[in-house]
Amino acid sequence: MRCAAGGDGGPPPAAGGPPGAAPARPLNYRVALITGANTGIGFETAKALARQDYRVVLACRNKEKAEAARAKLQELVPENTRGVEVAVMDLADLGSVRAWAQRAQDFGHPVDVLVNNAGVMACPQMQTRDGFEMQLGVNHLGHFLLTNMLLPLLSTPERPSRIVTVSSAAHYFGHINFDDLQSQRNYDSWRAYGQSKLANVLFSYELARRLPVGANCTANTLHPGVVDTELARYLLPGQTAWWQKPLLQFGKAFSLTPEQGAQTSIYLASSPEVEGVTGKYYNKCRPETSSSESYDATVAARLWDVSAELVGL
């Protein structure tokens, strides 16, 4: 899948200041930060934005994997003049998110695109360093804190910016269980994944409502398709029942490549077609109706307040 007016290969920006140098004045190169950019959909999104000459920040939990991805991007996109940067950040450890976001705030360069992409799916019952259920913690709460801390850099009236949150069609079977948000009772890995992906959609819609018009910033969310990536790591042999294996093989044969799966993220992050569009859910580069619970503004506001309290905002 490739979107008609997708951003891959768009025009380079005007010349700006040197990458990495402390800005004496606002620099005019564009910055895109992508979480979970060392592999899968995130890597392909980073590649496309590097081709558009963004300075690309790979926000990853593993420094070695991130450095390897950076080297690969530099090889694949030699025409990029702005550079590729690594930000070591574990979304399962809010301290590391806070520390990096604080450094970004201190540096003060505007962020033009934030892609909340990193994710874990259907893992066994696990907790983040802060004691949250892993999927809610990584997929939603880590991104909630990161986005909120970067908002001063994203909301610059003179510079349009975009926040893209990668959700999933799995949000359709998700439900926000405020009575057991951390899935401590009768843990079901898929139910917890669905809840975290619904949280992505509710967060994105609520963010779009809360961003002031003058902030010149949009917030959208998406389903990337069924994509052959490392996301199924917890479903690998050993963790998979015998009857699930042929189903997985069958699904793999029909899934998208990571490059194809990144197209809606790239489109929302950079296509002129969606300039100013906000508060929408996309699939295959087209707006779609998300689940009925995702439009419940009361649930969204409550989730926002609970999340803010949990991450200590």
Ligand SMILES: NC(=O)c1ccc[n+]([C@@H]2O[C@H](COP(=O)([O-])OP(=O)(O)OC[C@H]3O[C@@H](n4cnc5c(N)ncnc54)[C@H](OP(=O)(O)O)[C@@H]3O)[C@@H](O)[C@H]2O)c1
């Ligand atoms: N693949 C699909 O069919 C599909 C369908 C619907 C939605 N999605 C969504 O698409 C997004 C990207 O997934 P993908 O398919 O590209 O999966 P992937 O290949 O597994 O990539 C996930 C990325 O997230 C990173 N990550 C995981 N835990 C993290 C943490 N604690 N802190 C920081 N980064 C962390 C991973 O880092 P490591 O490499 O270090 O593990 C990896 O870079 C996810 O949000 C997923 O829910 C995917």
